Amino acid sequence: MPTLSYHRPSSIAEVARLARDDPDAKLLAGGQSIIPSLKLGLLAPSALIDLGGLPELRGVRLEGRSLRIGAMTSHAEVANSPEVRKHVPALAHLAAGIGDRQVRNRGTIGGSLANSDPAADYPAAVLGLGAEIRTDRRAIPADSFFKGLFETALDPDEILTAVEFPLPERAAYVKFPQPASRFALVGVFVSLTGKSVRVAVTGAGPCAFRVAALEQALAKRFAPESLHDITMPADTLNADLHGSAEYRAHLIPVLTRRAVTQALA
Amino acid sequence: MSLQIRLHVNGNAVTADVSPDTLLVTFLREHQHLTGTHVGCDTASCGACTVLVDGIAVKSCNVLLAQVQGCQITTIEGITPADGSLHPMQAAFKACHGLQCGFCTPGMIMSAIDLVTHHEHASEAEIRAGLQGNLCRCTGYHNIVRAVMQAAPIMRGTQS
Structure with a gap:
């Protein structure tokens, strides 16, 4: 590892x-x-600026009709949070499936989002619930946060402080995990709030994305049968030794149907 | 740049001046000579380096020493009672033959202690899922799971 400087600020x-x-x-x-x-x-990097000394960045709070999760809240804390389990159980389920127990004890929601790994789980939830990313200077809607492979709307010196998730009526996350890493080969998050349906996919493109065709079909009727005729084009999707672009394209409607079934259960 | 770090290792206060890029596992093995914590993959996959930080299992090859400033670290050397007997999890691994070559064992035991401590009544399926972060290349998983199931009631004090 290259030698670098280390800072642990307290504000x-x-x-x-x-x-x-x-x-x-x-x-x-x-x-x-x-x-x-x-x-x-x-x-x-020349230096690491450790956010570990900022307790105000940790924790889950219910604020009216949304759930505010501090950027430094670990995956294990989200998975075990009574508020998350009660109000957005799909999010607790997603957090409980990231990596393994030791990784969930250290990894954080803010770190995952700022990194925007193409196969990370949290981006699907943020996009699939229409969350808002809070930083030290502004609020960024999920729809304009993910910009590409490991690329987000954050400025280089911008600090992600929290994520605000509006509470959905129904939601579910289903992933097809790569068996060794448990990263998402493809993961699909669906939510229903009023008449609004969101379908967000991770693992299949350079970053998480929504699928308008699936959302429109589900907005007419929120049921797995609504998706039977829909196929996904493979031309812009990821391909690697774990799965071809065509395989990922096939998985998207399959996992969306499963997620809708779970959301209705 | 050198950092002064204070923390507790197996109950003992320790102070060290280290380079900021020092990993927790490097500090434990090379500075503290606690070589029971193993480095298997060095990529946070295998879990052989698992230790407890404030009672929570982490992969010490994937944590900087600077990040655990002020914390309580517990390694495999720190779990045995003062009389030299075995921790119930160690005793169960021995009784169930939950090891073959033994390389993964310290990490398995630390991970299993964390699992049982935080999830006292874990089912067999939950134990299997809970140990996903620990790989045994001898593939002796069945006896490892049996050992954890045997140790759990002893650890929660309902069976001696």
Whole structure:
């Protein structure tokens, strides 16, 4: 690992100052993606700015009709949170399926979203629930947050502080895990709130995306049968040794049907 | 740049001056000479390096020492009672022959202790799922799961 500097600030203002003063520094959340990347030489920041000393970035709070989850809340904390389990059980289920127990104890929701790994689980929930990303300077709607492979709308020195999830009437997340890593080969998050249906897919493209054709069909009638005639084009999807683009395209409506069935259960 | 770190390892207060890129596992093995914590894959996949940080299982090859400033670290060396007898999880692994080559065993035991501590009544399926972060390349999973099931009631004090 390259030698670097390390900071552990105790206020958001200090994080912001350090990030502004050193454009080559990286924010460190749980470290479950950044530390392996440092070891592999995929990243060589000048410094790490550890957010671990900021307790105000941790925790889950119900605020009216939305659930606010602090950026430094671990996957295990989300999975076990009574508020999440009660109000958005699909989100607790998603968090309980990330990586393995040790990774869930360290990895954080903010770290996962800022990283925007194409096969990460959380982006599907953020997009599938129409959440809002809160930062030290603004609120970013989920629909304009994910920009591409490991690319988000965050400015280089911007600090993701929390995510606000509106409470859905029905929601479910179903993933087809890559068996070794349990990253999503394809994962689909569906939600129904009033007449609004959202279908968000992870694992299949450069970043998480919504599928208008599936949403429109489900908006007419929220039932698995509504999707029987729909096929997905494979031309823009990911292909790797675990699955071809055609295989991923096939999985999207299959997993969406399963998610709708679960959401209705 | 050197950082001064204070933490507790197996109950003992420790102070160290380290480079910021020092991994928790490197510190435990090379500075503290606690070589019971193993490095298997060094990519946060195999779980052989599992230790407890404030009672919660983490992969110590994927955590910087600086991140656990002020924390209580427990390694496999720190779980045995003062009289030198075995921890109930160790005793169960021995009784059930929950190991073959033994390389994954310290990580399995630390992970299993965390699992049973936080999930006292885990079913067999939940134990299997709970140990997904620990790989045994001898593939002796059946006896490992049996050992965890045997240790759980002893750890929660309902069976001696």
